[in-house]
Amino acid sequence: MRSAVIHGAGDVRVEDRPAPHLLTPGDAVLRVVAACVCGSDLWNYRGVSPVRSPRPIGHELVGVVEDLGADVTSVGVGDLVVVPFSLNCGECQACRAGYPSVCDSMTMVGGLDRAGLQVDGAQGEQVRIPLAQASLRTLGISESEAEARGLIPHLLALSDVMPTGYHAATSAQVGPGDVVAVVGDGAVGLSAVLAARLRGASRIIVMSRHEDRAALAREFGATDVIAERGAEATAAVRALLDGELADAALECVGTKESMDQALAVVRGGGNVGFVGVPAGGPELHVRDLFTRNIGVKGGMASARHYLDVLLPRVLDGTIEPGKVFTHTVSIDDVATAYELMDAREAIKVLVRP
């Protein structure tokens, strides 16, 4: 089968790899319907995280079940499923508490499973998915109907980007009537805007300097867009809010600057939800948090856990998170997808096998 393999910085190739088959009774084999490129895939592509040896890439997909291990009863052959980017056991303490991304057996799509076996990358034609019983969920809609209704991009967004934005909002305890500031206008930041709206925020301020992204932010529910950064951004938020600050800030970048920005625009007693993967290891000063009573929580999203909340909203048309996909390429052109995202010409690129 055809699959994307990253060899090093700037070097993503489509190669023929062995077709996957069941390796354990807990596996499923899926035909990929749609996959995409994540901002975190760009770390390898940009050389920020070096690629030690060539490996399959991609961790977000919608697929159709082709084969099932004997232990998997939660889905059936032929079912259309969303695969959450992190696979989980469903039984450990973190899973039971609704945090599948910190499952004791957490396995990334495209990574190695707990037995050390390669899990196929999502940017390809087929994948073996371990921990399928807890990780997969029947969507209740057929591939053909989803295609006909144009739902595939929106369902694909449920694999990672939309639940990641939603995780920022839940981590910051966003609720009805809240004023929310979103730091970051990438696909995750835009999804965080949508999540804040879904959770009832009354005002959503997004920080953006890109006209196309600001436009989509407004479509997703942003009420205000500010272009300033740093202390000027905080002043701009105060100017919008009659001198006050946001109840919650959603940090969707992962740098020290973005975390400081999120902390600065939140009122005393407010909360920062952070989902930008920390780059450069920013640290939080406990005394600053203490003095202002600011809460901080975040991490990799509970994608599987949120599927039960988000899927019905996609199926009934309340949210259209797939609008973050500004471009679509075929698997043979996957290198173009990386170029478009690296150059910020695309917000997010959908890849069809």
Added chain:
Amino acid sequence: MRSAVIHGAGDVRVEDRPAPHLLTPGDAVLRVVAACVCGSDLWNYRGVSPVRSPRPIGHELVGVVEDLGADVTSVGVGDLVVVPFSLNCGECQACRAGYPSVCDSMTMVGGLDRAGLQVDGAQGEQVRIPLAQASLRTLGISESEAEARGLIPHLLALSDVMPTGYHAATSAQVGPGDVVAVVGDGAVGLSAVLAARLRGASRIIVMSRHEDRAALAREFGATDVIAERGAEATAAVRALLDGELADAALECVGTKESMDQALAVVRGGGNVGFVGVPAGGPELHVRDLFTRNIGVKGGMASARHYLDVLLPRVLDGTIEPGKVFTHTVSIDDVATAYELMDAREAIKVLVRP
């Protein structure tokens, strides 16, 4: 009037100071019924925070209103009131959000008010209380009835120590059925145990090496006491919980070691509530929080805000937070109160004028 004045490390004296009177229309003057010594008063006493010039001390009290400024209608002359350790305006964004301790006009009892005027220390016979309208609340019980029912110590605990323990629990989002670990067995840690029970925790593990404190912790609702520290304490928690960890940890000390301990005993996706005033400025590694999805929130307690929840529970006998007062002294013996607490012979000392 007689009032405690701290002159330097180990030097607390009782002195005659001018009787307070109304300075602004927002003031109240109170006769002190009972006050006490806080763990944070010991910082000055131990020389950790140097005393630059002699100043009145004490920030926790129950008193009777003697005189009221024209703007104060929330209480009446003769009312018995609990004074929260931090006074607040009731109108700014933080106050409206339920965080009076980060009020724009926040003033400590015993400190300077926003006009730079000295607020009397609680360890004395009388106090002027600014921001009285929002800060004070009629308790609905007379001084004589409260004395007759033995409620004064429990009401006094509502001034600081009990709401501080409760703040740890709310900051960590403790709810029904949760497993909670409490780091610290001082008066605040013991109050945190009581708070966790009040919020429905099913299991409360307290870390203590003092028999008297462990006994009171058990009386307050602790189900388990462990004496270990560091990695051994984490192992002990796992041993109690069939290999799992706590849903929430309440940090009630304020050192790097106690914060690390709190973070270590919490499960993935759990929460740390911290109320130990940070000593030595510990910092939090964002990447560690991200990897385990641990939330961190805390600071000075929303004492006035919690009064509405906690007062009815004291009046109906559900909680007896004043049991943390193991000793009582008269104001003339206030130096003894500091000695007893400094030597850890007392958990907390009540001071009668």
